[in-house]
Amino acid sequence: MNNFRFRLAQFFAGRTGVDAIGRTATVTALILMLVTMITGSNIAYLLAMACLVYSIWRMFSKNYQKRYAENQRFLTKTAGIREFFRKNFVKLKNLPAKIKYDRQQRKIYSIFYCPSCKQKLRAPRGRGKIQVTCSRCHTQFIKKV
Ligand SMILES: [Zn+2]
Structure with missing residues (x-):
């Protein structure tokens, strides 16, 4: 078992693995698959497969530096969007506590x-x-x- 894990680690060494682009592509693929299930759209299915293949290809890519540069560019370009989602997620997460606090304050x-x-x-x-x-x-x- 340890030998297997060692070989697995060796296999992944120097490869890109899962980065922000990979995660986004995987999530996009899952959403598109859901769309496929609901609508039966062939285009959504093809796009889902394309995203999945792309995310897997990235994961195993040995051109780490190029993938890293791509990922950095992706992070820079999507900084605004990610900040928007992060802020709203925090707001949403804190909403029940805020409602409870407001209720106590009003008393x-x-x-x-x-x-x-x-x-x-x-x-x-x-x-x-x-x-x-x-x-x-x-x-x-x-x-x-
Ligand atoms: Zn005033």
Whole structure:
């Protein structure tokens, strides 16, 4: 078994392996296969196969430096898109915690908006009528909390 693992490691040494392009191609292939299953589209099937073959070919490619350069170019070009997805994924992941936090906050604080600049403000509940000074534009107004 160890011998097998050694030979496997030796086989992969100096080869590209799975990089960002490879992962993207694999994921694209899976999505296209799903499209094929739903729509029965031959074009989607061919594209899925092309992506799969490409990702496998990359993985075993021995021209590591060229593949590395391609991957770096890919990472540079897709930086904006990847950042967009990363940000929204983090937002989505934190959403349940945010909803829970907001609910707790609303029990303790009265949430309202500045009549002048629409800045979101809060004050502890149950104090009756209070004079509020907006933290952004310093407008003063009376608010019942
Ligand atoms: Zn204001």
